[in-house]
Amino acid sequence: VTTPQPPRLAVSLLERWLPDNEPLAGDLLEASRERSAAWLWRQVLLAILGRVLVQGRTNPRPMVEATLVSLAMLALLGFHAVVASSLINHLLVLNDTTWAGVTGRYHDWQMPATMLSFLAAVLIGREIGRFHRDHRIAAVLAFLQRQRDGQCLRQSLPLHSEPASAAGSSRRGTANGCRHGVRHRAVRWNRIEEERCQDVPGDRVAMRTAAVVICSTLAAVALQTPDFTQVAAAQAPASTGGAADRQETFEVASIRRDFSGTQLGGGLAAPQPGGRFIALGATLRRLAGDAYGDLQLHQVTGGPPWADSDRFNINARAEGQRSPAEIRHMLRTLLADRFKFVAHTEMREMPVYMLTLARADRRLGSKLRPSDPKCAEEARNFFPGALGFPPPCGDFRLGARALTARGVSMDALARLLAGRAGRPGIDRTGLDGVYDLELEWSSDLGLEQAPRGSAGAGELSADGLSLFTALQEQLGLKLEPGRGSVGILVIDSAEPPTPD
Amino acid sequence: LTRDYLTDFELMILLAILRIGEEAYGVPIAREIETTGGRSVVLGAVYAALDRLEKNGLVASSIGDPTPERGGRAKRFFRVTPAGVKAVRQTRRALTRLWTGVAQVEGGRV
Numbered sequence: 001v002t003t004p005q006p007p008r009l010a011v012s013l014l015e016r017w018l019p020d021n022e023p024l025a026g027d028l029l030e031a032s033r034e035r036s037a038a039w040l041w042r043q044v045l046l047a048i049l050g051r052v053l054v055q056g057r058t059n060p061r062p063m064v065e066a067t068l069v070s071l072a073m074l075a076l077l078g079f080h081a082v083v084a085s086s087l088i089n090h091l092l093v094l095n096d097t098t099w100a101g102v103t104g105r106y107h108d109w110q111m112p113a114t115m116l117s118f119l120a121a122v123l124i125g126r127e128i129g130r131f132h133r134d135h136r137i138a139a140v141l142a143f144l145q146r147q148r149d150g151q152c153l154r155q156s157l158p159l160h161s162e163p164a165s166a167a168g169s170s171r172r173g174t175a176n177g178c179r180h181g182v183r184h185r186a187v188r189w190n191r192i193e194e195e196r197c198q199d200v201p202g203d204r205v206a207m208r209t210a211a212v213v214i215c216s217t218l219a220a221v222a223l224q225t226p227d228f229t230q231v232a233a234a235q236a237p238a239s240t241g242g243a244a245d246r247q248e249t250f251e252v253a254s255i256r257r258d259f260s261g262t263q264l265g266g267g268l269a270a271p272q273p274g275g276r277f278i279a280l281g282a283t284l285r286r287l288a289g290d291a292y293g294d295l296q297l298h299q300v301t302g303g304p305p306w307a308d309s310d311r312f313n314i315n316a317r318a319e320g321q322r323s324p325a326e327i328r329h330m331l332r333t334l335l336a337d338r339f340k341f342v343a344h345t346e347m348r349e350m351p352v353y354m355l356t357l358a359r360a361d362r363r364l365g366s367k368l369r370p371s372d373p374k375c376a377e378e379a380r381n382f383f384p385g386a387l388g389f390p391p392p393c394g395d396f397r398l399g400a401r402a403l404t405a406r407g408v409s410m411d412a413l414a415r416l417l418a419g420r421a422g423r424p425g426i427d428r429t430g431l432d433g434v435y436d437l438e439l440e441w442s443s444d445l446g447l448e449q450a451p452r453g454s455a456g457a458g459e460l461s462a463d464g465l466s467l468f469t470a471l472q473e474q475l476g477l478k479l480e481p482g483r484g485s486v487g488i489l490v491i492d493s494a495e496p497p498t499p500d
Numbered sequence: 501l502t503r504d505y506l507t508d509f510e511l512m513i514l515l516a517i518l519r520i521g522e523e524a525y526g527v528p529i530a531r532e533i534e535t536t537g538g539r540s541v542v543l544g545a546v547y548a549a550l551d552r553l554e555k556n557g558l559v560a561s562s563i564g565d566p567t568p569e570r571g572g573r574a575k576r577f578f579r580v581t582p583a584g585v586k587a588v589r590q591t592r593r594a595l596t597r598l599w600t601g602v603a604q605v606e607g608g609r610v
Contacts, residue, residue: 021547023574027527027530029571029573030570031526046544047542047543048544049544051544
């Protein structure tokens with residue numbers, strides 16, 4: 001097998017790692033004309049390995065230095081990835097105050113942020129390596145010293161450098177007169193020879209990149225960046241006294257204690273058409289969950305003891321037609337005014353159920369279909385609580401052995417299903433938009449009864465088709481237990497409501 | 501660090517250079533070892549050994565002109581120095597003395 005054109009990457013590696021061995025590179029290219037690409041790759045990789053081993057044996061200090069610097073950079077970049085993802089999350093929260101406390105999207109940004117950080121690391125490393133190939137740490141320290149003194153260092157060739165490598169070093173980075181560097185064993189400052197000379201643009205670039213890395217790290221530490229999410233969430237969705245909240249209030253609101261003795265979960269609470277909000281036998285926890293993004297009960301923690309026991313009927317009305325989101329905003333203001341309600345949101349790691357695609361080819365089940373555009377539009381302004389079958393777009397009908405939904409997002413489906421097990425649900429399907437679905441199962445086995453660990457996934461119960469199996473077969477979805485970051489609303493304080 | 505005797509790979513390289521003559525550079529040296537010596541070689545290892553031999557004064561090298569089939573890269577020609585020839589002879593004598601009287605390798609039988 002012949003290779004008229006040798007693999008570019010192999011040639012590039014050769015030039016990058018063996019820049020001072022032109023004859024070897026030429027020999028490999030010449031010989032590769034009669035050989036396979038695999039032969040060339042093997043030769044290139046073995047030549048590079050041999051070079052590294054020889055360098056490590058003859059001059060181990062740079063290798064140890066490079067290893068330590070690499071590990072330090074890895075740790076630093078891991079931290080920067082968290083910083084970047086936190087900042088993105090922070091910006092999104094400023095733009096949309098409703099979602100941050102509801103989903104674990106903060107973690108969705110970590111992978112892109114990590115990739116960007118590594119890209120930045122490659123560029124920084126390239127710059128540093130370009131100008132400080134021989135003595136990276138010592139050279140950076142020397143630049144810091146030079147910056148302080150307004151002087152630059154005169155290059156003194158390494159004690160053990162071969163003539164070829166010294167010439168290569170000179171050719172690569174210091175052709176414009178102001179050479180820099182320190183002797184191999186001269187980390188001590190008194191060995192560094194200094195003289196005034198012209199600035200080198202490359203030196204400044206390396207200096208600035210190092211300064212940016214150091215300053216951004218210090219700034220991140222100073223700002224306690226890992227808490228950005230909490231800071232942002234505390235500022236945005238739970239800011240009960242914000243200007244926007246004060247402007248958005250119900251025109252009329254009645255809050256009365258419910259003494260009917262209902263024990264139905266947290267009660268009923270939902271925005272209604274016509275700018276109305278109705279709550280029947282709702283606990284404070286239920287009301288808080290509804291006010292801050294339709295959270296489930298287990299996503300609301302803290303609060304006074306009566307937050308789960310005292311129940312309230314609320315009948316509130318705003319002027320004109322209002323969207324569910326606007327009504328929820330008004331409910332926040334109402335809670336702040338009448339319950340002296342103060343809360344903040346934060347992200348917490350906890351057991352969750354993740355809704356994922358069951359099939360590797362990402363094919364959906366026959367009973368899961370994208371909704372038509374009209375239904376998707378109706379779902380945007382959907383008010384829960386409407387009766388009838390089939391459900392309106394945006395709503396579910398959940399029975400003992402059947403689930404029907406129209407125009408619902410996968411996020412809503414995940415939260416509905418996982419909510420039955422008392423856990424938050426996280427959508428990991430990657431499916432955007434809204435869907436129609438019909439699901440039937442013959443077992444009474446609910447999520448809350450599913451075997452721990454396996455969550456009953458893919459198992460048939462004794463008397464028929466389990467919900468988990470039905471999910472996979474009919475919708476092409478899978479519900480898996482795991483741990484995830486979930487937005488939690490923490491009630492800081494609340495008081496019994498003031499009378500009407 | 502100089503040694504009194506050559507390794508088998510160094511010996512093969514020196515002999516290959518001597519067999520090739522004036523046109524001895526990386527590719528023909530490796531080819532000679534592969535075809536005559538019957539072993540596959542890695543060019544990087546050949547150059548590492550040649551650098552070592554040059555450092556010990558057993559070979560000398562010179563840079564030739566760049567050629568298009570090599571991507572414009574120059575060849576590095578090698579020749580064996582008198583010290584190198586002496587080292588080959590010493591190694592040969594040492595090996596011959598070691599072979600002498602070893603019944604298992606005499607007469608072509610193993």
